Amino acid sequence: xxxxxxxxxxxxxxxxxxxxxxxxxxxxxxxxxxxxxxxxxxxxxxxxxxxxxxxxxxxxxxxxxxxxxxxxxxxxxxxxxxxxxxxxxxxxxxxxxxxxxxxxxxxxxxxxxxxxxxxxxxxxxxxxxxxxxxxxxxxxxxxxxxxxxxxxx
Numbered sequence: 001x002x003x004x005x006x007x008x009x010x011x012x013x014x015x016x017x018x019x020x021x022x023x024x025x026x027x028x029x030x031x032x033x034x035x036x037x038x039x040x041x042x043x044x045x046x047x048x049x050x051x052x053x054x055x056x057x058x059x060x061x062x063x064x065x066x067x068x069x070x071x072x073x074x075x076x077x078x079x080x081x082x083x084x085x086x087x088x089x090x091x092x093x094x095x096x097x098x099x100x101x102x103x104x105x106x107x108x109x110x111x112x113x114x115x116x117x118x119x120x121x122x123x124x125x126x127x128x129x130x131x132x133x134x135x136x137x138x139x140x141x142x143x144x145x146x147x148x149x150x151x152x153x
Contacts, residue, residue, distance in 0.1 A: 055079045056091045061105070061127040062098025070097065073104035080112055087114045090135065096126025099151040103127075109134035120144045126151065 057071045064070040071094065080088065090109065096102070109116055109131070118135030125147035132138055132146070140146055 053083050053086050054089045054091060055083075057128070057131065058091070058093045058121075060095060060097040061131070062101040071105065072101055073108050076105050076108050080108065085113060088112055088116045090116060090118045090131075091121050092118060092124045092128055092132055093120075093122035094125065094128035094131075095123060096128045096147075099127050099130070101127065102130040105131045106134045120146060123147070 062070050115136045117137045118132045120140040123145040124132040129148045
């Protein structure tokens with residue numbers, strides 16, 4: 001009986017992920033500075049300008065323990081104190097979040113003595129849809145989205 005000898009395969013150098021030269025400025029990932037700029041201008045809840053009566057809610061409902069962001073009843077109460085006894089306009093673009101925090105924000109807004117106008121700027125989903133119902137007047141654009149569902153507790 002003859003032994004069959006198998007040829008040895010020599011390891012070859014593994015090619016890199018992208019051949020060189022490559023263009024580093026062209027890629028599918030968003031650069032970190034874009035997120036920094038977005039966060040400074042749009043995220044969270046804040047009055048649009050000093051002595052203004054607009055509250056923007058462009059984040060998830062409830063506190064985000066990792067980033068410190070999120071919309072809470074505490075933050076909304078602070079904004080309402082700053083606005084004082086004047087009509088309030090609330091702009092919402094939120095995917096929702098903590099249902100109990102949404103109910104708390106709803107109640108805080110309903111306690112405000114002046115009229116509240118809610119404008120759904122993009123999306124009011126889940127817990128954000130509860131907040132939207134706090135308005136005396138509710139406006140939603142033709143391309144905006146309103147989502148209501150049974151929540152999980």
